Amino acid sequence: xxxxxxxxxxxxxxxxxxxxxxxxxxxxxxxxxxxxxxxxxxxxxxxxxxxxxxxxxxxxxxxxxxxxxxxxxxxxxxxxxxxxxxxxxxxxxxxxxxxxxxxxxxxxxxxxxxxxxxxxxxxxxxxxxxxxxxxxxxxxxxxxxxxxxxxxxxxxxxxxxxxxxxxxxxxxxxxxxxxxxxxxxxxxxxxxxxxxxxxxxxxxxxxxxxxxxxxxxxxxxxxxxxxxxxxxxxxxxxxxxxxxxxxxxxxxxxxxxxxxxxxxxxxxxxxxxxxxxxxxxxxxxxxxxxxxxxxxxxxxxxxxxxxxxxxxxxxxxxxxxxxxxxxxxxxxxxxxxxxxxxxxxxxxxxxxxxxxxxxxxxxxxxxxxxxxxxxxxxxxxxxxxxxxxxxxxxxxxxxxxxxxxxxxxxxxxxxxxxxxxxxxxxxxxxxxxxxxxxxxxxxxxxxxxxxxxxxxxxxxxxxxxxxxxxxxxxxxxxxxxxxxxxxxxxxxxxxxxxxxxxxxxxxxxxxxxxxxxxxxxxxxxxxxxxxxxxxxxxxxxxxxxxxxxxxxxxxxxxxxxxxxxxxxxxxxxxxxxxxxxxxxxx
Numbered sequence: 001x002x003x004x005x006x007x008x009x010x011x012x013x014x015x016x017x018x019x020x021x022x023x024x025x026x027x028x029x030x031x032x033x034x035x036x037x038x039x040x041x042x043x044x045x046x047x048x049x050x051x052x053x054x055x056x057x058x059x060x061x062x063x064x065x066x067x068x069x070x071x072x073x074x075x076x077x078x079x080x081x082x083x084x085x086x087x088x089x090x091x092x093x094x095x096x097x098x099x100x101x102x103x104x105x106x107x108x109x110x111x112x113x114x115x116x117x118x119x120x121x122x123x124x125x126x127x128x129x130x131x132x133x134x135x136x137x138x139x140x141x142x143x144x145x146x147x148x149x150x151x152x153x154x155x156x157x158x159x160x161x162x163x164x165x166x167x168x169x170x171x172x173x174x175x176x177x178x179x180x181x182x183x184x185x186x187x188x189x190x191x192x193x194x195x196x197x198x199x200x201x202x203x204x205x206x207x208x209x210x211x212x213x214x215x216x217x218x219x220x221x222x223x224x225x226x227x228x229x230x231x232x233x234x235x236x237x238x239x240x241x242x243x244x245x246x247x248x249x250x251x252x253x254x255x256x257x258x259x260x261x262x263x264x265x266x267x268x269x270x271x272x273x274x275x276x277x278x279x280x281x282x283x284x285x286x287x288x289x290x291x292x293x294x295x296x297x298x299x300x301x302x303x304x305x306x307x308x309x310x311x312x313x314x315x316x317x318x319x320x321x322x323x324x325x326x327x328x329x330x331x332x333x334x335x336x337x338x339x340x341x342x343x344x345x346x347x348x349x350x351x352x353x354x355x356x357x358x359x360x361x362x363x364x365x366x367x368x369x370x371x372x373x374x375x376x377x378x379x380x381x382x383x384x385x386x387x388x389x390x391x392x393x394x395x396x397x398x399x400x401x402x403x404x405x406x407x408x409x410x411x412x413x414x415x416x417x418x419x420x421x422x423x424x425x426x427x428x429x430x431x432x433x434x435x436x437x438x439x440x441x442x443x444x445x446x447x448x449x450x451x452x453x454x455x456x457x458x459x460x461x462x463x464x465x466x467x468x469x470x471x472x473x474x475x476x477x478x479x480x481x482x483x484x485x486x487x488x489x490x491x492x493x494x495x496x497x498x499x500x501x502x503x504x505x506x507x508x509x510x511x512x513x514x515x516x517x518x519x520x521x522x523x524x525x526x527x528x529x530x531x532x533x534x535x536x537x538x539x540x541x542x543x544x545x546x547x548x549x550x551x552x553x554x555x556x557x558x559x560x561x562x563x564x565x566x567x568x569x570x571x572x573x574x575x576x577x578x579x580x581x582x583x584x585x586x
Contacts, residue, residue: 019095019150019484020515022116023086024064026548028078030056035548037533043511045526046519047559048535053546054519057535058153058489061085061517063121063129065147066140071127084120087150091115095149102142104134119143151485154470169442171473172426174481176402183398187391188436194384201377218364221346225357228338235343235350238336245329252321259314262307273311276304388434395438399428403442406476413472413506418499419465423447424473425454444473467491468503475506478513485515492522500524504584523563527580532556557581 024037031053037046048054059073060083074081089095089106091113096106099117106115120132121143131140173180204211244251264271280300287294339350347353403426410424424446431441445454446469457469471491474483492503504525510516511530520526532551551559560580561573 020088021061021085021151021485021517022088024057024060025082025084026056026060027082028075029060029081029083030073030075031537031546032056032535033075033545033547035535035546037548038531038550039515039517040531041511041515042530043508043516043528044518044531044533045529046517046533046535047521047526047563048546049537049562050521051537053537054535055489056546057517057548058487058519061151061487062153063123064119064143065151065153066131066142066144069121069123069127069129069140071123071125074123074125079124081123082120083122084118087117087119088114089117089150095146098142098145098149099134102133102136102138104132104136104138106134119146149484151487152474152483153487154467154474154489154491165441165443168444169437169440171444171477171481172399172402172406172428172442173437175406175477176398177480180395180398180402183391183394184437187388187395187438190384190388190391191434191436194381194388197377197381197384201374201381204374204377215364218360222357222360222364225342225346225353228342230339230342230350230354232351232354235336235339238332238339242329242332242336245332248321252318255314255317255321259311259318262314263311272307273304276300276307280304392434392438392440396428396430396440399438399440399442403428409476410469410472413475414469416499416502417468417472417506418495418502419448419468421449422465422469423450423454424469467493468495471503471506471510475510478510482513485517486510487517487519489519490521491518492520492525496522497524501527501580501583504528508584521563523560523577523580526560526563527577527584532559534559 020041021039023039026032026035046054046057063069063083064085091106091108096115099106106117108115117134122130131138131143133142173184262272280297283293283297287297342353343350346356407424407426414422427443427445429441430439433439444457446457447454474486492500495503500522501524504527507516507518508528518525526532534549534551535546536549538545557574557577558568560577561570562568564576565573567573
């Protein structure tokens with residue numbers, strides 16, 4: 001059995017292999033009962049007879065990349081389809097980080113700085129699907145996010161990579177190189193500062209009347225609060241003092257009666273002190289007969305001291321009550337009403353009112369400085385707008401120059417791909433306003449024949465032509481815009497002979513920077529692959545089954561001969577196959 005982990009550990013990291021697929025395992029998908037596809041760096045060609053299930057390989061990869069599942073792909077009689085892919089990714093890259101965020105993990109590969117990522121997907125006959133990322137169940141959307149970073153698929157019915165104006169502009173910018181990227185970064189910083197300044201200025205000037213009213217109201221509120229000078233906890237203290245004064249007579253009677261009971265000063269009746277003194281004397285008199293009574297006498301003497309202290313404190317309390325009066329109560333109630341008024345106007349509590357004094361002062365300082373701020377901000381916004389316009393002009397010039405080069409390079413590639421009359425047009429137009437990327441709108445158009453009207457990519461071209469256009473663009477962009485893995489499904493449709501050889505040559509060129517997987521029916525294309533897989537169909541049973549084999553040596557020559565002549569054992573076909581392989585190796 002092919003051991004992907006041993007191969008990962010043994011092989012050096014290939015150029016452009018960040019996110020490279022090492023292996024795909026398929027079970028019960030379409031006509032494929034069970035298959036393992038050893039992939040790895042470079043150019044992998046996948047061939048096979050019509051109906052053998054070559055497209056199931058692309059379908060399997062699509063499931064791993066989060067595409068919509070279809071119950072129709074489940075093999076007849078199977079409980080579910082299962083697909084698993086093993087990727088080699090940077091251990092600390094954005095793909096690994098996204099996997100960890102979703103609850104999964106990656107396995108480090110030695111000390112290479114890379115890790116193995118496992119993605120899996122199952123589909124039931126009822127259409128239910130489950131996805132796994134890094135060993136943990138994950139939403140299918142997570143596979144889609146990872147797929148956008150890992151693989152670009154070009155198929156007969158797939159949406160093209162550069163389908164949006166934004167993607168086309170970004171592709172042109174990357175093709176233009178680091179100098180434009182640096183200019184774009186400077187422009188974006190100025191543009192962002194300019195937009196922030198415009199928004200702030202609009203807020204200041206648009207709400208000027210409201211801010212003036214806010215300043216006036218805030219100034220009046222602060223003056224009122226400062227005049228009252230409330231103190232923390234003052235409202236609680238006032239309540240306590242008012243409660244005391246409102247019940248002063250009751251308090252005086254109770255305190256006087258208690259003091260009289262403890263120490264009678266205005267009557268000859270017995271009080272607590274005299275009773276305690278008598279009890280103490282009686283015990284002391286008898287203590288010479290029993291020491292225990294002496295100890296009790298000492299306890300009574302201590303009680304006398306405490307009662308004496310309590311009586312003194314009651315006297316002081318009564319003296320304090322005599323100082324307070326009705327005038328004090330009136331003043332306290334007025335103060336309480338003032339604080340209550342402040343709370344109603346300026347907060348839910350006295351603490352809020354006091355806090356507003358500090359925060360309001362800072363806000364008032366800000367509002368009072370509006371005029372100076374508006375003047376300074378207006379000048380800054382004008383300066384930033386002027387600088388943004390100048391930088392946008394530099395971007396437009398650089399993009400126009402890069403567009404001409406991109407047109408020439410891609411059109412040259414198309415000529416080698418049997419589209420000699422076709423031409424790529426890259427339009428850089430002014431959209432009339434500054435945006436985050438400048439004022440340019442970029443459109444990549446295809447002119448299929450001289451004199452015809454250039455049209456957006458994806459319109460007015462056959463599936464095979466569109467695949468070749470995208471191949472030409474990808475080959476040109478690969479130098480400055482590498483993608484970890486490209487998958488081409490029938491990129492050679494409608495092509496043969498020398499044009500097919502050039503397609504194979506371009507795919508091999510692309511594979512120098514990225515991993516390339518190609519489903520093809522042409523030996524001229526497959527000859528340039530460094531890894532050749534074939535999907536083998538077995539019709540011996542009641543149900544057609546297919547498997548995948550890796551071809552080398554004579555087996556590969558036989559498959560190439562079959563692709564060329566339809567006969568795997570044709571001597572002339574095998575000879576031609578060897579000739580093609582020699583050509584590709586050269």
